[in-house]
Amino acid sequence: MAGSLYGKNFRVMTFGESHGPAIGAVVDGCPAGLELSAEDIQPFLDRRRPGQSRFTTKRNEKDEVEILSGVFEGKTLGTPIAMVIRNTDQHSKDYSDIQNVYRPGHADYGFDAKYGFRDYRGGGRSSARETIGRVLAGAIASKLLASVGVTVTAYSKAIGPFEITKFDRNEIMKNPLYMPDSEMSEKAQSYLTEKMSECDSVGGIVECRIDGLKAGIGEPVFDKLDAALSQAIMSIGAVKGFEIGDGFAASKAVGSTNNDSFYTDDDGVIKKRTNHAGGILGGISDGSEIIFRAAIKPTPSISKEQETVNSSGENVKIVIKGRHDPIIVPRAVVVVESMACVTVLDLMLSNMSARESYFQDFYS
Amino acid sequence: MAGSLYGKNFRVMTFGESHGPAIGAVVDGCPAGLELSAEDIQPFLDRRRPGQSRFTTKRNEKDEVEILSGVFEGKTLGTPIAMVIRNTDQHSKDYSDIQNVYRPGHADYGFDAKYGFRDYRGGGRSSARETIGRVLAGAIASKLLASVGVTVTAYSKAIGPFEITKFDRNEIMKNPLYMPDSEMSEKAQSYLTEKMSECDSVGGIVECRIDGLKAGIGEPVFDKLDAALSQAIMSIGAVKGFEIGDGFAASKAVGSTNNDSFYTDDDGVIKKRTNHAGGILGGISDGSEIIFRAAIKPTPSISKEQETVNSSGENVKIVIKGRHDPIIVPRAVVVVESMACVTVLDLMLSNMSARESYFQDFYS
């Protein structure tokens, strides 16, 4: 049972190696009738595409999606939507050095241990290019969510030690780091430039907010909304931590301050005075904003010399060539957003049959 | 698609409300031939059973498991193992006050929003008693793992702000908080006593170590070992964060220090000089110790007066009666351990068909 399938109602199967012929995804379970074309998807791809700032790999691919199925006369058919992107700018030769060497911080050794061999070119299946499949599905999910007023917004909360001190939603798309705080973005860029000059790399934190989601989404016990989000986000390469609401800080709090009081506002809507929970209680959305964070490690590919072993078990030194991002965080923003979209949509579809009365209203 | 099913190869379906007739689980996919009796499972249940120290609810149930199927002449049959525990010490009357009131920090409101009504007695399906089903499955998985040298050890890393400063494995089972640091346990107990006297509650951090796992476990992309662990752990009620290895701290590190160097030891075994990654790279185990943490919020049930709303939408005050743990952390330890066992076993079973040569060796 390999692991390239995600979702239960809105299902995504992704495929592709970094230097193979193509990367892509098939989405099965998208409701019929949604207006969809490559133009809906391309902006998501462009946000993760390399070559957009000096902080991303110089690999330059247009990453233009072709929709192979599931759309007719501009609308989804309810059948699988297959999407493909050709790999065009592979410099496979760059990787011949690492064919038999296990790069520290990379999946090379694990893949060999599991499968007996691997596509070493550009990381193969464990390349960051794998996330294209996630973004393809996320773009579709995002459009469906938007049609019922649910918006998902991810951004960089921290670059290395530089964490935002304010949240200006309009600023996010204006700086190359996708930070909602222009001042902190400047500082972070200086820090990045410095680390790049040292042949080193930097990590950070992506935060994501989901607005407009009604109370009641998420399934009790194992498929709680926060549990599902957690798997979705932790499955993105380089993510080492996930927290919702106050997260780890809640572990140090006391109940009387950590609990969010409910109240009814003047319009008769049930709300919470605080949101330490991050919008999810008992695994089910409570109608307030959902907010979660992902901790992302520094890019493991650095051009500093490192100690490691080769596949014959010999101790060797390695200097990684190739074109690598000095930081993954900005390009991970849209990937986090995409996985959140797919996850929320999947559980919203599931929720449509939660009550006998829904079933009866639908079929009567 | 409700959410009480977990696992793909070693599958667990749990069931039961806190004050209903019974709680239990059915495990499908346990390999045949494993020696199993209630005595293998009871110690796990006893670790999560209330009434074992002054820091747990006074609800006193023996929680004795009965195995209803799947075992014959002391061995598993390969067929579903159904396990049931009768609920015996319900004080349902304690809960009549909250029938129409949404307790802050609880799932009450979400359940009503989702299903239109709920079993309000003791939290119903969202009660901590739900975790019994997890522990039933975890005990079986643990025994199978032990048979191939894989051990899973969870413990309290922090109680509120009191975090361990040393790790003495033998100490864990000796103090009521399951801390591997007796001194810190004493301090934490004082802190707990103080907060209890203030009618308040406390959170903390559970840490878990998995030893003896070979490299190669975990499936690429969505079913990465850390992603699967994350879902498993985040699905436990009250868990608000998950991190593996250095976790959130990695987001502030640089690549040259965060990368773990590989080396070959004198026995020709590939090892790592450090373990910032926590034993998993690219979602696949790398042969070193796996270490992860779960952030647990303070028990939401506190006997301090709180503001909230009732199901008619009126703003009301609530003082929660009933018998509640002032802290969830110590009883969550065995639940975290159980979910880790089930998750690792599930992916180990999956890995048995990773290579063509495994398939051919098996069938030739």
Added chain:
Amino acid sequence: MAGSLYGKNFRVMTFGESHGPAIGAVVDGCPAGLELSAEDIQPFLDRRRPGQSRFTTKRNEKDEVEILSGVFEGKTLGTPIAMVIRNTDQHSKDYSDIQNVYRPGHADYGFDAKYGFRDYRGGGRSSARETIGRVLAGAIASKLLASVGVTVTAYSKAIGPFEITKFDRNEIMKNPLYMPDSEMSEKAQSYLTEKMSECDSVGGIVECRIDGLKAGIGEPVFDKLDAALSQAIMSIGAVKGFEIGDGFAASKAVGSTNNDSFYTDDDGVIKKRTNHAGGILGGISDGSEIIFRAAIKPTPSISKEQETVNSSGENVKIVIKGRHDPIIVPRAVVVVESMACVTVLDLMLSNMSARESYFQDFYS
């Protein structure tokens, strides 16, 4: 990946060996709010219960269901519904003779080949008692279907070579063979009596009609409604064939007569002039009656002497003792009906999110 889980939205996990402590099922995904009690389920159990006529095993168990979870104040909670029936009339000693012998026509040899050993008492997991779990789930599904006007009716179409020549729906529950043709039932009973006196057993055909199902149910490609029904029905022990509509006869027809012409009736409803297709085209219901058949082999347990081998591989003779049905067909009727109910309901739930407009109507 063991096989005791069925369904994707309305999921059933069954468990239990014939002579173990209990048999049962857990249903996850039943919509909340359905009025449900043991009284809804018991009539289904009574239809498959032995001891109701001279054509069924003399094993006499009340098969009274206890609901352990998922129901509160007479309504389903949306959480797993666990149901258990104690095994009470086991005569395990009857089976000591067959402990090491492979009964012809039974699963004994396959279970040993697969698992290395088996619960030989009463067939263990491969006993007809396994079907209790299916009936438990089917009873619940049936009630939900009835609430939207979908009825599922199974009956014996043929007992050995005696096939019905008329269809009187009211007759079905009046004769011990559940045949809708009283005359043919009399003839079949005589035939059965004769074969019983010869220590032999008889097979037959169960037919099932699903009325009131709207067009549009079933998923294209692999989860077609007829494909799903086929798996559901073929998974019942002793079923050797499945056909829908004209079934095998269609293979000999020509297109011009096999095609069903559509027409619009005076009320503007689209109907078909014939129903060779059995109510399903391209895997999707077409709004007409669904009709399918299951071929059931003669009970393999006969008291005539038979040749076989034992687990040491020695050629031996066997005379099967124990209390066995001379025919499975009448008791299989309610099992077929149950599996059809679960399957149709599962796909109806799936269909609720088939269109973007359904999603938007639900969430706006």
Added chain:
Amino acid sequence: MAGSLYGKNFRVMTFGESHGPAIGAVVDGCPAGLELSAEDIQPFLDRRRPGQSRFTTKRNEKDEVEILSGVFEGKTLGTPIAMVIRNTDQHSKDYSDIQNVYRPGHADYGFDAKYGFRDYRGGGRSSARETIGRVLAGAIASKLLASVGVTVTAYSKAIGPFEITKFDRNEIMKNPLYMPDSEMSEKAQSYLTEKMSECDSVGGIVECRIDGLKAGIGEPVFDKLDAALSQAIMSIGAVKGFEIGDGFAASKAVGSTNNDSFYTDDDGVIKKRTNHAGGILGGISDGSEIIFRAAIKPTPSISKEQETVNSSGENVKIVIKGRHDPIIVPRAVVVVESMACVTVLDLMLSNMSARESYFQDFYS
């Protein structure tokens, strides 16, 4: 939950409409290390490709597969294998007449009822071209099976009323109808020619034999080997019936003749004297040849005038143009074989963890 995903361990997601840009499949869960190239797959495609005899549609496409991922240096990587075939010879204009008309015997009406609209060109997703995805996966599964001595052979058992009277395995590939009886093939061809001249179409029966499969494959209860095969085969368009071994004939037999006696041969191998069961008992393979049949209806597309309705509900007449097979059976042979291969392989992978000792042998 749409239905284009099949399999649990060896998973296949297919996609594509008849006149869309492409048709294809992604296989996830194929063990790593299998030598694989387009040349392994093309012969399977060629067997289902149209234009090979006067009994198939004149649509002429090469159907050349491109492997987009999952293969490196000629071997499978263990990652998803995406395969794509471009649609090149669409005559979409042929279908403008049926845009708003429901063809009798086709899925048109069901798709509209389900999704609100459909890709009417060439049947869209319900076209026979959909089966390309199945064949892509089947070719890979077939190669893996062959490596452990399991062979799967399908052929036409009957064309209309003309049924084979002998079985000559070498003859199958020699005649355009894939019949193992050259004489009967001649008669069937004459019959077909006659029906074609009458603008009519013909059905038939495909039979399939699986040799070399050890005892023990198949999971008890719902995922029995015959139940899984049944779903796999019934999910192929136009299949109206499935039977294993004696199938429907068994319903008329008595137990003493229907039971297959076991015996041990001179080499100590457990065998059966007869094979009425068709190689599966209790859902688990018994080591003998597996034999099953699929009933296939006559092609619904005929050029005779037929009565039907249009999407406005008006009663209309239709004469179907386009290029259609007068019989589906010969081209369905390789599709049946493919689905059998995928199903058997899937359950063989599952069986690798059936015993504790397998687990321990693997990990120790």
